[in-house]
Amino acid sequence: MCLSRRGAVLLSLAALLAVLSMLGFMTLNVQSDWSFIIPYRGSRLLGMLLVAITMGLSTVVFQTITHNRILTPSLMGFDVLYVLVSSLALVLWGTEYGTSWPIELRFILEVAVMVVIALLLFRLLFTDSVRGLHMLILLGMVGGLLFRELADLALRVFDPSEFSIQQGSGMANFNRINLQLLWVGLLGVGVCSVLLFRWRRHLDVLSLGRDVAINLGVPYTKIVTQLMLVISVLVSISTALVGPMLFFGLLVANLAYWLTGSHQHRWTLPASVLAGVVCLVGGQVLFEHILSSSLPLAMVIELCGGVLFIALLLRGVKQ
Amino acid sequence: MIETRGLSKKYQDTLVVKDVNLQISKGGLTAIIGPNGAGKSTLLSMISRLTPMSAGSVEIDGLDVTRTPGSELAKRLSILRQHNESSLRLTVRDLVAFGRFPHSAGRLTAEDQQHIDEAIHYLELGDYQHRHLDQLSGGQRQRAYVAMVMCQDTEYVLLDEPLNNIDMRHAVGMMQLLRRAADEKGKTVVVVLHDINFASCYADHIIAMRAGQLAYQGTAEQIIRNDVLSDLYEIPMQVHELGGQRICVYFRHASKPSRIP
Numbered sequence: 300m301c302l303s304r305r306g307a308v309l310l311s312l313a314a315l316l317a318v319l320s321m322l323g324f325m326t327l328n329v330q331s332d333w334s335f336i337i338p339y340r341g342s343r344l345l346g347m348l349l350v351a352i353t354m355g356l357s358t359v360v361f362q363t364i365t366h367n368r369i370l371t372p373s374l375m376g377f378d379v380l381y382v383l384v385s386s387l388a389l390v391l392w393g394t395e396y397g398t399s400w401p402i403e404l405r406f407i408l409e410v411a412v413m414v415v416i417a418l419l420l421f422r423l424l425f426t427d428s429v430r431g432l433h434m435l436i437l438l439g440m441v442g443g444l445l446f447r448e449l450a451d452l453a454l455r456v457f458d459p460s461e462f463s464i465q466q467g468s469g470m471a472n473f474n475r476i477n478l479q480l481l482w483v484g485l486l487g488v489g490v491c492s493v494l495l496f497r498w499r500r501h502l503d504v505l506s507l508g509r510d511v512a513i514n515l516g517v518p519y520t521k522i523v524t525q526l527m528l529v530i531s532v533l534v535s536i537s538t539a540l541v542g543p544m545l546f547f548g549l550l551v552a553n554l555a556y557w558l559t560g561s562h563q564h565r566w567t568l569p570a571s572v573l574a575g576v577v578c579l580v581g582g583q584v585l586f587e588h589i590l591s592s593s594l595p596l597a598m599v600i601e602l603c604g605g606v607l608f609i610a611l612l613l614r615g616v617k618q
Numbered sequence: 619m620i621e622t623r624g625l626s627k628k629y630q631d632t633l634v635v636k637d638v639n640l641q642i643s644k645g646g647l648t649a650i651i652g653p654n655g656a657g658k659s660t661l662l663s664m665i666s667r668l669t670p671m672s673a674g675s676v677e678i679d680g681l682d683v684t685r686t687p688g689s690e691l692a693k694r695l696s697i698l699r700q701h702n703e704s705s706l707r708l709t710v711r712d713l714v715a716f717g718r719f720p721h722s723a724g725r726l727t728a729e730d731q732q733h734i735d736e737a738i739h740y741l742e743l744g745d746y747q748h749r750h751l752d753q754l755s756g757g758q759r760q761r762a763y764v765a766m767v768m769c770q771d772t773e774y775v776l777l778d779e780p781l782n783n784i785d786m787r788h789a790v791g792m793m794q795l796l797r798r799a800a801d802e803k804g805k806t807v808v809v810v811l812h813d814i815n816f817a818s819c820y821a822d823h824i825i826a827m828r829a830g831q832l833a834y835q836g837t838a839e840q841i842i843r844n845d846v847l848s849d850l851y852e853i854p855m856q857v858h859e860l861g862g863q864r865i866c867v868y869f870r871h872a873s874k875p876s877r878i879p
Contacts, residue, residue, distance in 0.1 A: 366703065500723060500724030503716075503724065504719055504724075506703075506706065507702075507703055507713075507716060508702060508703045509668075510663075510668050510697070510699050511702065511703075511716075513667060513668055514666070514668075514692065514697050514698070514767075514770075515692055515716060515717075515719040515720055516687075516688045516691065516692025516693070516720040517689075517719075518687070518688050518689075556707075560707065562707050562712070
């Protein structure tokens, strides 16, 4: 029941790479005072770590619940759903809402609304008869598009000038992390990670399918609802910090399966986080300091994830 | 004892199971038979809490299945359905080990390992125990899942068409194994069977269903009879005694001439 030798080696390598990336991010090309660098780069690093954790964990857990390796919360439009909720909140409450309440409270309220909608959607899509995978991807794509357009529309109606500001954050950007939400995000990620780690054995059983899970005494409906709640919170945090990313979760989850070669969540969950850290922090170091390139990292990651998505779909069609 | 009272299942407007009152006493092998669409599988999955019932109740040793915690029931009753995940990157041994989950919640003790070894040996999976599920044939995978259920070591073992997709040799092996589980380990085995002759040769009790209702119920001798079976399946059936076993013959009958000109 332990990790194979290959898995252990690869996982250690990934951990080493992740640590090196973080060190590199903090220390390369330091030209000013450390007292400035540490909080400046440190907060960005923390933001990226939070995104790596949220995306990795939420995708692996979502794929376990839905028994597939292609669907992710992002592909089902969960992240754009959060964008829609926060845009609508902005419109409904007007500017007063934006100024008088602390931003953390606004964020928590938005997450609460988002969780309720996501749970309803999930119930609608996944209970009773399990539809075909391709049907679900299609529904997710259409849903995502619809949410995105609705969010745009809401903001355009609200304030054309505000719209142009908000539109910039429609795409993930690691140079402009929403640092105001760092601490509330850290808290949320901490709670969710502890919960998921405590449920790791239940997650292993859930991957065997609903019937076997119930047979083995797992309270299926209850635990799946709780897991969906955790996923919605994680996706909201990630989207609030950097914006929506369509294929990043898919990329790190599949990297985690490949790295560990295991079905056990005690390995795949941390592996997905490590893969995310290497991709995000390592990628940032590579682009910013080594290549001195202005290429947006998010776009490159999305490209890789997109290619993987097509490859997975084609392989699925062949089988 | 498994007891159902007024058990019904409704999908939209169609009743798939209608008001079934049933008692399956402890011990022995009970077969559920009947034509396609008779509600056999639905009945089994309602008894095992996989499908919520529309009306009625199910009790296992006096415990209501809808109210008793799932983890408690998992130590008394196990269920295996026809279709199971086959694409998992999981070895046979890992899968069988999941059978211990109700007892040890994922932390395997030495006693659990003993149960796992025994189940693997019982289903003759020793040679494949370190192979991945997706590398096995359909029959081997089916046996791996049965080994998991055996490893769960419950008083009641419910199986939905365990003979599907496996050849004659393994079908006989499977039925002998279930018979042994009932005789040697005192388990109560309930199986949905399509092959009437397997029911005749191995079952102690037979429950016959038709159109969602209980049609007949009794010992194998009472059910494996010309009149009962002909009525149940709506084709002429003849029961012959061959080598001490009651075998139904129905494959070709002269009574209705074929309509092909």
